[in-house]
Amino acid sequence: MQDNREPAVTISSIASAAGVSVPTVSRVLNGRSDVAPATRERVETLLREYGYRRRGSAQAAPAGLVDLVFNDLDSPWAVEIIRGVEEALNAEGLSVVVSAIHRRGSADSTRKWLDTLSARASDGAILVTTDLDSFLHAELQRLHLPVVVIDPAGVPDLDVPTIGATNWTGAVNATEYLIQQNHRRIGFVAGRPGIWCSRARLDGYRAGLEAAGIAVDPELVHGGDFDYASGFDAGRALLALHDRPTAIFAASDQMALGVYEAARQQGLRIPDDLSVIGFDDLPEAGWASPPLTTIRQPLSGMGTLAARTLVRLIHGETVESPRVELSTRLVRRSSVQALGPQDRFPA
Amino acid sequence: MQDNREPAVTISSIASAAGVSVPTVSRVLNGRSDVAPATRERVETLLREYGYRRRGSAQAAPAGLVDLVFNDLDSPWAVEIIRGVEEALNAEGLSVVVSAIHRRGSADSTRKWLDTLSARASDGAILVTTDLDSFLHAELQRLHLPVVVIDPAGVPDLDVPTIGATNWTGAVNATEYLIQQNHRRIGFVAGRPGIWCSRARLDGYRAGLEAAGIAVDPELVHGGDFDYASGFDAGRALLALHDRPTAIFAASDQMALGVYEAARQQGLRIPDDLSVIGFDDLPEAGWASPPLTTIRQPLSGMGTLAARTLVRLIHGETVESPRVELSTRLVRRSSVQALGPQDRFPA
Numbered sequence: 001m002q003d004n005r006e007p008a009v010t011i012s013s014i015a016s017a018a019g020v021s022v023p024t025v026s027r028v029l030n031g032r033s034d035v036a037p038a039t040r041e042r043v044e045t046l047l048r049e050y051g052y053r054r055r056g057s058a059q060a061a062p063a064g065l066v067d068l069v070f071n072d073l074d075s076p077w078a079v080e081i082i083r084g085v086e087e088a089l090n091a092e093g094l095s096v097v098v099s100a101i102h103r104r105g106s107a108d109s110t111r112k113w114l115d116t117l118s119a120r121a122s123d124g125a126i127l128v129t130t131d132l133d134s135f136l137h138a139e140l141q142r143l144h145l146p147v148v149v150i151d152p153a154g155v156p157d158l159d160v161p162t163i164g165a166t167n168w169t170g171a172v173n174a175t176e177y178l179i180q181q182n183h184r185r186i187g188f189v190a191g192r193p194g195i196w197c198s199r200a201r202l203d204g205y206r207a208g209l210e211a212a213g214i215a216v217d218p219e220l221v222h223g224g225d226f227d228y229a230s231g232f233d234a235g236r237a238l239l240a241l242h243d244r245p246t247a248i249f250a251a252s253d254q255m256a257l258g259v260y261e262a263a264r265q266q267g268l269r270i271p272d273d274l275s276v277i278g279f280d281d282l283p284e285a286g287w288a289s290p291p292l293t294t295i296r297q298p299l300s301g302m303g304t305l306a307a308r309t310l311v312r313l314i315h316g317e318t319v320e321s322p323r324v325e326l327s328t329r330l331v332r333r334s335s336v337q338a339l340g341p342q343d344r345f346p347a
Numbered sequence: 348m349q350d351n352r353e354p355a356v357t358i359s360s361i362a363s364a365a366g367v368s369v370p371t372v373s374r375v376l377n378g379r380s381d382v383a384p385a386t387r388e389r390v391e392t393l394l395r396e397y398g399y400r401r402r403g404s405a406q407a408a409p410a411g412l413v414d415l416v417f418n419d420l421d422s423p424w425a426v427e428i429i430r431g432v433e434e435a436l437n438a439e440g441l442s443v444v445v446s447a448i449h450r451r452g453s454a455d456s457t458r459k460w461l462d463t464l465s466a467r468a469s470d471g472a473i474l475v476t477t478d479l480d481s482f483l484h485a486e487l488q489r490l491h492l493p494v495v496v497i498d499p500a501g502v503p504d505l506d507v508p509t510i511g512a513t514n515w516t517g518a519v520n521a522t523e524y525l526i527q528q529n530h531r532r533i534g535f536v537a538g539r540p541g542i543w544c545s546r547a548r549l550d551g552y553r554a555g556l557e558a559a560g561i562a563v564d565p566e567l568v569h570g571g572d573f574d575y576a577s578g579f580d581a582g583r584a585l586l587a588l589h590d591r592p593t594a595i596f597a598a599s600d601q602m603a604l605g606v607y608e609a610a611r612q613q614g615l616r617i618p619d620d621l622s623v624i625g626f627d628d629l630p631e632a633g634w635a636s637p638p639l640t641t642i643r644q645p646l647s648g649m650g651t652l653a654a655r656t657l658v659r660l661i662h663g664e665t666v667e668s669p670r671v672e673l674s675t676r677l678v679r680r681s682s683v684q685a686l687g688p689q690d691r692f693p694a
Contacts, residue, residue, distance in 0.1 A: 021663025316368030
């Protein structure tokens, strides 16, 4: 985009040439009085001589920034989305500011993020798995900042484009696949309660069973929180049932890995003694032993689409389809085994 | 930092109030001629009325940006570092621009990143596992941009602060621990050749063995590339040896997970039939089955320290210790088992 332009002179280079610190140059630029007159004059002369361009000033095209905001940067999940967003925005000459607002920690954190966002004059924001409540939504509207939400945590009833994955359909496909492999007693480990995608995956599991004429056994549905520990606990509980499942579908890869460990501790081999299927297709799924069969959410693709949608909003274009769900797909690896006739329960 | 300030008026809000697109407002701000005179006047009036602050202009404190640069955003590794950098810079009121320069892909990509960096007037940059070659170093010096390198890929002979981990000591500790558990035939899977930390870990393995009076058997040392597939290949080769190792130390967690899968495919259980130890302590290590014993690199701590060091450089302070290695430590989980007397080789 800017391949033939001379690199801009920075505050650091002025500071270096003037033999002063960067904060001193900033003080001069900001018109503050706590700078010795001789120093001020030297810096101002250099600013003119070097042709210093102020950020976003009339001489230079503003170097666009987009905020990519996570609740917490605590999952390998995040890097997949960052990659997709970064690639798409980079191609448009925009840069990605990544931040974590730790919303569950404190309301101050959201307030602080909003202040920084406006001070920086960001061109737009992509929020990830955020419960876009009315406070946050009102503040963003007040800033007239284009916003796109990836994987909305709550029901997307506010007027903001959202990019998700086909959580319900993916869960149907996972369940259908296990049924095709002759499994009938299929355990389910649910995602964090209160999050939209958790409900969609649970509903998809139920729909898949019912479509095959299999009644949902509430004993086989166990709560979880998307993380490894909750998958381990759920796996242990499901495998302790008198009539234990022959397959477990966990609503996240991390929980599926917890199920692996619960099975190992009970002396059960995967897939010989228990089939397991996950959801997400994080890189970890392929590194599991045995490699995990899972439902792929196109996380980096969701990042890319969110970025492209945001760019259209920044350019003042309208988005015809404000709620998009990208397709999930089954990725077959080695954690599911077909039951033989001797293992089958009577149909 | 800026909690009591009114949020700045953005280009978007001006565009919205004027009923024009954001690019139109940008054109007015940039003094371009392709705007209808009436539109220009309306926009300029609003810019004055709303008190629009240009980025970095004298009315507003510049909202500082720091670049965090990866070769590729392809590892769960990255999110750990991003978290550490983001927390530390956020506390200083600075924002983190994350980018991938795909240096192995093309030289153009580095050039393009440098151009964007200077156009954005970034206050500094943190480079991760970068081979800071003389071209890149010269360009960054030309921009007078403070730079810190995390986990330098090459010998850090250039005049730039680096933050690493005690790779050599960590590898000694891993090897000593296996020896304490009575292992004598200890395989080693090396990291990507040509990278400094790979050499340090190999040397630490050798030093640990030699300190215990165990000769290094070249047959037990296998090349790797840090990734899962190379760990799998190395594990398969080591386990196919006539006199196979009782323990394998892999120079990354991902390779250790590849060794897990190689063992599983040969019908070997971990830790009963084979002990495995990794290096990194990515979240994945705790999610393995069995959970992986490993050497913890404080990745988010390295990010935090790099950020704090950079802030000092930005403020014109000097850094007394330009090369810092943060301590690694052994994290014991369930993948190493002590050999009983019957399993031991004669000392």
